[in-house]
Amino acid sequence: MSSSAEKCPIDHSAPSASSSSATADKCPVDHTQRSSWASILSRQSQDGHGAAEYPDTPLPPTNLPLDRETSSIPRPDGSKWVYPSQAQFYAAMARKNHNPQEVDMKVVVPIHNAVNERAWMEIMKWETGQGGEKCGGVKLVSFKGRPNDMSPRARWYSLLGFSPPFDRHDWVVDRCGTRMRYVIDFYSGHTGGPASTNLSFYLDVRPALDSWEGVRLRSERFLRQAFGRFWGQPSAQESAHSRS
Numbered sequence: 001m002s003s004s005a006e007k008c009p010i011d012h013s014a015p016s017a018s019s020s021s022a023t024a025d026k027c028p029v030d031h032t033q034r035s036s037w038a039s040i041l042s043r044q045s046q047d048g049h050g051a052a053e054y055p056d057t058p059l060p061p062t063n064l065p066l067d068r069e070t071s072s073i074p075r076p077d078g079s080k081w082v083y084p085s086q087a088q089f090y091a092a093m094a095r096k097n098h099n100p101q102e103v104d105m106k107v108v109v110p111i112h113n114a115v116n117e118r119a120w121m122e123i124m125k126w127e128t129g130q131g132g133e134k135c136g137g138v139k140l141v142s143f144k145g146r147p148n149d150m151s152p153r154a155r156w157y158s159l160l161g162f163s164p165p166f167d168r169h170d171w172v173v174d175r176c177g178t179r180m181r182y183v184i185d186f187y188s189g190h191t192g193g194p195a196s197t198n199l200s201f202y203l204d205v206r207p208a209l210d211s212w213e214g215v216r217l218r219s220e221r222f223l224r225q226a227f228g229r230f231w232g233q234p235s236a237q238e239s240a241h242s243r244s
Helices: 086-095 102-127 152-159 212-230 236-240
Strands: 019-023 070-074 080-082 139-145 167-175 178-190 198-207
Touching: 070 102, 070 139, 086 102, 102 167, 102 178, 102 198, 152 178, 152 198, 178 212, 198 212
Parallel strands: none
Antiparallel strands: 019 198, 070 080, 139 167, 167 178, 178 198
């Protein structure tokens, strides 16, 4: 990622983990509200403040940065997806009546970007060895925020007593002409430690079971995990995949 370490409150030093941590007292995101970041990310406005295509969007403070970070996530046309600027993020949150605070943008935007980067990393774990490298790599075709549609697995976890995810995305990728939909449930929680002051994000990323390819990938991982447990040797993917 191109953001500097001091800007990004999420620790990327442990690539085997699929959780990201930030200090709770610095995190302006209200995780009791189920909100979609994808709808904000998808706005590729020509206006620096993100208001030209949405006349009812309040203009953000003029001193908010307009610069945008380029993600590591490839688009089908060969370019990379671009994250919103702090000004665009503020405008989008204001339009949705989320009462954004100017001082929070320098923290919430890097969190948003880092969590989306983590989601792509988790998708790439599923896609490793599936042939995408033959045509230049897997591309992200589209994504959709579905914060009000709880996935069957998230609903099952809720019945078991877990807190529901604060957001859900569906990402569609292209692997050399094969389209795959991935479901991503975003969970928030607290790590251990005194008073549980560290806020963490947990991503449950897996292929949707709406295609034979999705069923194949899920079945293969299940068998690897099952046989790994039987022989006492859990796979590397199992140890790296959170809440799988």
